[in-house]
Amino acid sequence: MDTLKVALLGCGNVGSQVARILLEDADDLAARVGARLELAGIAVRNIDSPREVDLPRHLFTTDAETLVKGKDIVIELMGGIEPARSLILRAIEGGSTVVTGNKALIATHGQQLYAKAHEAGVRLAYEAAVAGAIPILRPIRESLSGDRITRVLGIVNGTTNYILDQMDSTGAQFADALKAAQALGYAEADPTADIEGLDAAAKGAILAGLSFHTDFNLDDVYCEGITKVTADDIAAAKDASMVIKLLAIAEKLITEDGTEGISVRVHPTLLPRTHPLAAVHGAFNAVFVEADNAGQLMFYGQGAGGAPTASAVLGDVVSAARALVAGGPWRLEDTKAEIPALPLSAVTTSYCIGLDVADQPGVLARIAQIFASHGVSIETMRQTIHTEPAAAALAAERPAAELRIVTHRGPEAALAATVEDIRALDVVNSVISVLRVEGV
Numbered sequence: 553m554d555t556l557k558v559a560l561l562g563c564g565n566v567g568s569q570v571a572r573i574l575l576e577d578a579d580d581l582a583a584r585v586g587a588r589l590e591l592a593g594i595a596v597r598n599i600d601s602p603r604e605v606d607l608p609r610h611l612f613t614t615d616a617e618t619l620v621k622g623k624d625i626v627i628e629l630m631g632g633i634e635p636a637r638s639l640i641l642r643a644i645e646g647g648s649t650v651v652t653g654n655k656a657l658i659a660t661h662g663q664q665l666y667a668k669a670h671e672a673g674v675r676l677a678y679e680a681a682v683a684g685a686i687p688i689l690r691p692i693r694e695s696l697s698g699d700r701i702t703r704v705l706g707i708v709n710g711t712t713n714y715i716l717d718q719m720d721s722t723g724a725q726f727a728d729a730l731k732a733a734q735a736l737g738y739a740e741a742d743p744t745a746d747i748e749g750l751d752a753a754a755k756g757a758i759l760a761g762l763s764f765h766t767d768f769n770l771d772d773v774y775c776e777g778i779t780k781v782t783a784d785d786i787a788a789a790k791d792a793s794m795v796i797k798l799l800a801i802a803e804k805l806i807t808e809d810g811t812e813g814i815s816v817r818v819h820p821t822l823l824p825r826t827h828p829l830a831a832v833h834g835a836f837n838a839v840f841v842e843a844d845n846a847g848q849l850m851f852y853g854q855g856a857g858g859a860p861t862a863s864a865v866l867g868d869v870v871s872a873a874r875a876l877v878a879g880g881p882w883r884l885e886d887t888k889a890e891i892p893a894l895p896l897s898a899v900t901t902s903y904c905i906g907l908d909v910a911d912q913p914g915v916l917a918r919i920a921q922i923f924a925s926h927g928v929s930i931e932t933m934r935q936t937i938h939t940e941p942a943a944a945a946l947a948a949e950r951p952a953a954e955l956r957i958v959t960h961r962g963p964e965a966a967l968a969a970t971v972e973d974i975r976a977l978d979v980v981n982s983v984i985s986v987l988r989v990e991g992v
């Protein structure tokens with residue numbers, strides 16, 4: 553039986569699990585591939601760092617550049633842009649198949665990497681980059697390639713879903729929930745990427761690119777993270793039988809002037825508790841795909857964590873290794889559509905606006921008048937009289953009330969302008985929160 557040489561770059565949460573599976577399941581993998589996958593080496597920063605998985609010391613090297621030379625398959629699990637990008641380019645130029653889980657890299661330098669892989673006739677696979685263990689990229693790229701996708705909507709970041717879920721179900725504080733997500737191996741090396749929505753935005757760009765056969769990168773994605781979501785927002789959502797989730801949404805839209813475009817956005821979103829995505833707990837992810845002929849599909853599973861993500865990496869490795877054994881050519885999509893990315897202002901959505909207002913006659917009428925002036929229609933309005941007035945109300949020395957207003961769907965630009973005009977009203981102490989609503 554032939555042997556395929558595999559280099560592994562990075563031995564953290566995911567890399568260590570990939571190494572474990574390559575060694576423990578070597579016989580099974582060989583039977584599935586038709587060749588043995590020989591782990592030739594693992595590039596690390598420090599050979600003596602403690603690791604969760606016990607791996608043979610002779611495999612470790614700090615010389616990643618030499619390790620990638622002459623390998624059939626290079627697996628990149630270091631994360632970050634450099635030196636991951638240069639090492640991947642070197643591997644591609646050397647004729648190696650590359651498997652990576654690095655969404656930050658694919659969403660920023662994907663086009664350069666695909667072009668190089670295309671030129672070299674090698675495969676670049678990254679199923680682990682989006683929604684961890686969930687097979688989502690291959691179904692979009694292959695199973696749905698005969699259909700027309702119109703919308704992709706999902707929870708694609710495990711860390712933020714874990715944090716929001718803990719805050720909702722146990723009343724945990726944001727910082728404690730984040731620490732737990734880090735300890736469980738869900739968070740990025742710098743968790744800012746998770747909580748500011750950038751990780752989900754990178755995944756949104758990748759999903760949009762494959763779904764709409766065009767090139768998108770991180771800059772095309774409107775991105776809002778969860779750092780402004782407060783315990784009060786979560787409690788208010790609960791009162792209204794809603795839940796807050798960080799969603800990535802990519803959809804095809806026709807603008808007012810008839811132009812077709814794609815909107816890709818990531819933001820905290822209110823969903824009814826009866827919505828299927830509301831039942832996605834912990835670090836689980838779920839992605840809805842809507843296509844012209846298939847209708848609605850939902851993909852669900854573990855979106856983060858060492859072993860689940862390693863499963864997706866190994867899936868790509870086995871698939872690429874089989875292609876190498878069969879000696880068949882690897883074809884990437886040749887022709888791309890050129891559908892523009894649309895700004896957030898082109899989107900139609902619904903808002904839930906939380907306001908701290910003066911509790912006095914005429915306030916509701918003045919607020920309602922502003923909605924009317926922007927053509928935004930109110931669906932529900934809920935008023936709570938503060939037992940403990942907010943700081944802004946105390947400063948204004950007047951009784952205060954909290955309003956939660958949910959609008960009907962309307963143009964994002966009109967909704968945003970409405971909020972700005974309301975913010976300027978003298979009877980409004982503060983705009984407590986603005987959350988978009990889906991699924992109602």
Ligand SMILES: NC(=O)C1=CN([C@@H]2O[C@H](COP(=O)(O)OP(=O)(O)OC[C@H]3O[C@@H](n4cnc5c(N)ncnc54)[C@H](O)[C@@H]3O)[C@@H](O)[C@H]2O)C=CC1
Pocket residue numbers: 561562563564565566567595596597598616628629630631632634635653654655656680681682684737738739740741855856857858861
């Ligand atoms: N942890 C997760 O749940 C998931 C992670 N990913 C992606 O997989 C990749 C790896 O993630 P984790 O394993 O969680 O990260 P990690 O931070 O646990 O591991 C990365 C490892 O690479 C090593 N490394 C970094 N730069 C290096 C260099 N120049 N030379 C040698 N070693 C270097 C680090 O020392 C560390 O041990 C990232 O791109 C991440 O976005 C994708 C899906 C899920």
Ligand SMILES: N[C@@H](CC=O)C(=O)O
Pocket residue numbers: 681682683684708709710711712738739740746751855856857
């Ligand atoms: N940090 C990411 C890891 C998987 O992509 C997440 O929390 O989802």
Ligand code: NA
Pocket residue numbers: 679680681682683684685686687688689864
């Ligand atoms: Na995946």
